[in-house]
Amino acid sequence: MTIGDGHDLRSSRFAGDEVLEGCNDKERVLQRGDSGSAVRKIQQALIVLGFPVPEVGANGIFSGETELAVRSYQEARGLKVDGIVGSVTIGSLDEEFFTGTQKPSVSPVTEPQVSEVPSPLFPESPVRSPRASPVGPVRAPEVQPVSAPKAPRVEAPVVKIPQPPTTPIAEPPILTTQTVPPEQTPAHVTRPITPPLTRLPKTVDSKGRKFHTAGTLIGSNSSFEAEAGKSIRLEVSTLNTRESNVTIKTNTGEIKESVILPDTPVNFEFYGVEEPFIWRFYIETDIEDSLIEWKLYSNWVPEESE
Structure with a gap:
């Protein structure tokens, strides 16, 4: 395992997984018959990219259906179609899910020696701008304030709202067989988010199959x-x-x-x-x-x- 050698996976989906990092460093491969969390991550990534594993889903087992999805991905991306997750395939998947940016390396630069003779930061232009003539400030003429005419005040007519009758209305009696449900506060249920799985429909043909x-x-x-x-x-x-x-x-x-x-x-x-x-x-x-x-x-x- 060579995590930290500068050639590690960069996406948060694959980075840090020892098996996938080993695939990236050409130390191992994932192929049909393998199982584990690394296989599940590959299955989930293929499903997100539109290469489903319809029957088994992301179950962590590298079956023939998973191999078919890997082959379809390799063919769509122009890679070698062998159904094996090696350095090239995991590198391609990692690039698709990597959303960060690398910081450019900065090489040390020798700081230039500062001259003791003061010099301007910018060279003086050979063309000098003409000096403005000493003219005093110009005052704007005073404008008399203009008062806006006041609009006449209009009183809104008083509208009387009819009041309901004061006679109390008798509520219907509750029958002995009638039960009043107690007040219940609906419980807040949080459902886990699961990746979408493609299922084949169980259709019936004309011969009942x-x-x-x-x-x-x-x-x-x-x-x-x-x-x-x-x-x-x-x-x-x-x-x-x-x-x-x-x-x-x-x-x-x-x-x-x-x-x-x-x-x-x-x-x-x-x-x-x-x-x-x-x-x-x-x-x-x-x-x-x-x-x-x-x-x-x-x-x-x-x-x-x-």
Whole structure:
């Protein structure tokens, strides 16, 4: 740890954190699988900058969703897109949140030797201004004060306000079954301020399938497993900047292929034999550094079975 070596983080959001200072000094990195307060600070900063972590939020765990947010930030800022928080990435985040200014360093200057001969601070101009002629002060002529005419005083007419009748009005009796609520002073409740979190809506499609779970896959050959119902809809989209060919295989023997364009999700439907069913999906692409985002919809979700 080299805090105080002149290369520390400057924003109040990151400064003083030993893990992030170590990332800034190239002594370590934050990547998928890490956890702790340093990861939470990175997640909160990404959410503030518009790179959300929709499912988990700022939970302090560097998951695949956090890695996707880091990659999106790196691509938007023109950095190396590797999903790892190293010296360059934490330095870029620190510059965005740094609001102070550094004091310029002042080098010692040798004070000039003062001459004993008195000299004017400013050189005398070669052109001399003409001297004013001795003219006495000019007095302004006296002006007689003018009195303003007084406006005649107008008395406002007296208006009589009708008085209410003096006969007392009897209040309605309180029934024996009627209760008078006591006076209560509303308590002042202070709610903690929490950072905004993006949540995916749990919509239901035409076949009664609800949102089940989501995630991100990295690489040209990857897989994931989920316990879901017999009717499945898998929504797949690519986060790369070019189109890719995708092949999806399941443990039920089904194989489906499609071409996925950037920012254009593709839906695949699968049907099992029982409910719930342990689904396993194998996803292959023709891009080596592929970044695939998937969302699973099912007619059975675990939370409904509890």
